[in-house]
Amino acid sequence: MGGGGGFDLKGLARARHQQGGGCPFSALVKGDAPTTSSGNGKVVARRGSERRRPPGPPGGAFGREALRVVASLTLDGVPKTTLKLAQEYGDAIAFENPVGLGDAAGWTFLSSPDDIEHVSASNCNNYRERFLPDSYAFATDGKGILATGGEYNRRHRSLCQPSFQKKSLLASFADVVTESTEGLKRQWEESAASCSGVDGVAIDLPLHMQRLTLDIIGSVAFSHDFGQVAECGREMRGEKSERPSTLVQAVNHFGEALAEVFVTPMPILRVLEAIRYPSVTKLRSSLGTIHSEMRTIIEGRRAEYESGTNHTDDLLDSLMRARDENGDPLTTQELFEDVHDIMGAGHETTATTLSALIYSITRHKHVMMKIKEELGRVLGGRVPTFEDLNELEYTEMVVKEVLRLYPSIPIFPRVAAGDDYLPSGYYVPKGEVVFMSSYAMGRLDRLWEDPEVFDPERFAPEMEAKRHRYAFVPFGAGPRMCLGAKFAMLSLKLVTATLLQGDFDLEVCSPTDAVLDIDWDITMNFKKTNGIKVALR
Numbered sequence: 001m002g003g004g005g006g007f008d009l010k011g012l013a014r015a016r017h018q019q020g021g022g023c024p025f026s027a028l029v030k031g032d033a034p035t036t037s038s039g040n041g042k043v044v045a046r047r048g049s050e051r052r053r054p055p056g057p058p059g060g061a062f063g064r065e066a067l068r069v070v071a072s073l074t075l076d077g078v079p080k081t082t083l084k085l086a087q088e089y090g091d092a093i094a095f096e097n098p099v100g101l102g103d104a105a106g107w108t109f110l111s112s113p114d115d116i117e118h119v120s121a122s123n124c125n126n127y128r129e130r131f132l133p134d135s136y137a138f139a140t141d142g143k144g145i146l147a148t149g150g151e152y153n154r155r156h157r158s159l160c161q162p163s164f165q166k167k168s169l170l171a172s173f174a175d176v177v178t179e180s181t182e183g184l185k186r187q188w189e190e191s192a193a194s195c196s197g198v199d200g201v202a203i204d205l206p207l208h209m210q211r212l213t214l215d216i217i218g219s220v221a222f223s224h225d226f227g228q229v230a231e232c233g234r235e236m237r238g239e240k241s242e243r244p245s246t247l248v249q250a251v252n253h254f255g256e257a258l259a260e261v262f263v264t265p266m267p268i269l270r271v272l273e274a275i276r277y278p279s280v281t282k283l284r285s286s287l288g289t290i291h292s293e294m295r296t297i298i299e300g301r302r303a304e305y306e307s308g309t310n311h312t313d314d315l316l317d318s319l320m321r322a323r324d325e326n327g328d329p330l331t332t333q334e335l336f337e338d339v340h341d342i343m344g345a346g347h348e349t350t351a352t353t354l355s356a357l358i359y360s361i362t363r364h365k366h367v368m369m370k371i372k373e374e375l376g377r378v379l380g381g382r383v384p385t386f387e388d389l390n391e392l393e394y395t396e397m398v399v400k401e402v403l404r405l406y407p408s409i410p411i412f413p414r415v416a417a418g419d420d421y422l423p424s425g426y427y428v429p430k431g432e433v434v435f436m437s438s439y440a441m442g443r444l445d446r447l448w449e450d451p452e453v454f455d456p457e458r459f460a461p462e463m464e465a466k467r468h469r470y471a472f473v474p475f476g477a478g479p480r481m482c483l484g485a486k487f488a489m490l491s492l493k494l495v496t497a498t499l500l501q502g503d504f505d506l507e508v509c510s511p512t513d514a515v516l517d518i519d520w521d522i523t524m525n526f527k528k529t530n531g532i533k534v535a536l537r
């Protein structure tokens with residue numbers, strides 16, 4: 001993977017060597033450590049013990065090394081920087097925050113499975129809150145699931161979670177996935193059949209996957225057809241594009257505007273709003289449009305319920321029927337907030353993973369052959385269903401290998417509610433922001449043999465059984481784990497199984513790297529178009 005332009009850590013290695021190979025930058029802070037929790041979640045008294053901090057950049061928060069790390073974050077992006085840090089410093093690294101930026105005590109980056117298990121699961125009560133940039137709370141008014149915490153998050157999660165766990169609902173979502181993908185497959189087949197040139201028809205894979213997943217999430221969430229797969233067909237036939245619907249435009253504008261102001265702190269966002277700064281105005285107006293369009297849909301659905309004419313069975317229906325422990329339903333406003341949040345969380349993440357998935361399969365001919373063999377054996381040309389999922393074992397191994405190399409949310413951060421000690425022995429003070437990097441974990445050679453090699457066999461059941469459960473965490477872990485993980489896995493497998501049974505051959509046009517040097521945009525999703533083009537023949 002690309003490492004250009006980043007920070008040079010030779011100085012660190014030298015310093016480590018001079019100090020006898022240990023961990024030279026660990027700060028030892030003497031003091032009365034408060035009562036804290038052990039790796040298995042039990043409370044242990046650590047009074048009088050040394051508060052050993054993870055290593056940090058020599059020279060402190062304002063030293064040259066720290067500045068180089070900041071430069072790397074800007075130039076290489078957060079995921080690649082976390083990998084470099086993990087390779088150079090080991091399982092944990094801490095940055096102090098002497099000026100109290102963002103109210104964080106400091107920032108710790110973790111990449112050891114034991115520490116990840118401790119923070120995300122076994123001692124999760126100390127790390128319930130997610131750390132997200134202010135822009136997210138600004139855009140969602142502090143509502144929804146992703147950016148909230150405490151009792152609010154618990155109530156909404158518990159109301160929304162059953163929709164992504166109930167077998168009957170997942171089975172009907174699976175039908176939506178295959179139906180939309182069949183639509184795209186037909187467009188691809190028609191284009192391939194009508195193309196006489198030897199080079200085939202080149203398609204912009206990320207764009208097609210974005211459109212496919214928007215159609216899927218629209219149908220699953222509230223039985224709405226965004227008409228994006230049809231747009232792929234029109235484009236491929238060289239027909240005039242249809243003007244996108246108001247809702248599609250608003251969804252796209254919202255994503256663009258959020259990316260533009262993603263790392264802007266709240267006070268500045270407020271000022272930008274007051275002076276009607278274009279990105280903030282775009283954010284507000286697109287959200288207003290999504291809100292009013294979806295409110296109309298939600299109110300229409302309520303009216304159907306009341307008149308007994310409702311025939312849909314989607315996420316919105318499921319949430320309308322849901323009741324909390326007091327028997328209260330979600331209000332119309334809450335329904336909007338949760339459905340919108342879930343759509344946002346599930347759309348681009350799945351689209352970008354699918355791009356990396358189809359690319360990787362197409363690029364590795366032996367993988368393509370093995371998947372096709374499995375599809376032929378299990379499905380024999382028919383459309384896959386929910387019941388087939390368990391049989392598609394090799395396809396699942398390939399999906400997991402793609403998630404290892406290209407987790408579309410590469411980092412999942414938490415805030416420490418109280419002082420704590422990690423299984424690695426390091427001290428975490430209250431208020432510390434703890435970053436867990438699934439990207440770094442997926443590419444460390446202390447966790448994977450030849451991590452840069454694309455090899456689905458590492459996810460064969462016997463190989464998985466030997467591995468630490470928390471070495472592979474593309475969906476995060478613990479009580480804040482991805483709500484849609486099952487649905488995402490189901491979608492990734494079914495889209496692959498449907499498309500690869502199409503009457504066309506797929507060939508990579510560009511790029512040609514075995515492992516993609518993917519860039520993440522500021523919102524932590526892969527950049528929209530990474531120049532991935534495949535040809536249909």
Ligand code: HEM
Nearest residue numbers: 146345346349353409412475476477480481482483484488
């Ligand atoms: C390949 C696709 C996806 C990936 C890699 C992914 C990954 C993640 C990750 C890493 C988190 C943070 C977990 C943590 O902090 O422990 C997350 C949260 C979340 N995801 Fe996904 N996700 C995907 C698809 C989806 C889908 C399809 C949906 C729903 C339809 C969804 C809904 C959510 C929600 C609601 C949260 C917030 C949960 C909370 O804060 O309590 N995700 N996802």
